[in-house]
Amino acid sequence: MSTRKALLQSALAGLVALGLAQDGAAQSKDEKEKCYGIAKAGQNDCGTAQHTCAGKSKKDNAPDEWKYVAKGTCAKLGGKTNPGK
Structure with missing residues (x-):
């Protein structure tokens, strides 16, 4: 796997994780x-x-x-x- 492809996959995974974390934080505040x-x-x-x-x-x-x-x-x-x- 090329370095460029690995870097792109890591960046994409980070963005997905960030989006999921924000949804979880907003949901937990509403339920407390x-x-x-x-x-x-x-x-x-x-x-x-x-x-x-x-x-x-x-x-x-x-x-x-x-x-x-x-x-x-x-x-x-x-x-x-x-x-x-």
């Missing part, structure tokens, strides 16, 4: 929701008024800390989809 009050210390998914980064929560199940969970499962896990409610 923020669930407040279930994150364990150091396992939150984003910042709050108290800190700016994921993984910075100081205590388990803080009401303003959240994690992404599968859509429709938050209440089953004991959390809330809105922090103030």
Whole structure:
């Protein structure tokens, strides 16, 4: 196989993989929701008024800390989809 053909095949495979990865990322975001009050210390998914980064929560199940969970499962896990409610 020529070098040119191998390079072309690699580039094509990379583009296909990139396209598939983007479809998967968009789909997973649509199927998840923020669930407040279930994150364990150091396992939150984003910042709050108290800190700016994921993984910075100081205590388990803080009401303003959240994690992404599968859509429709938050209440089953004991959390809330809105922090103030």
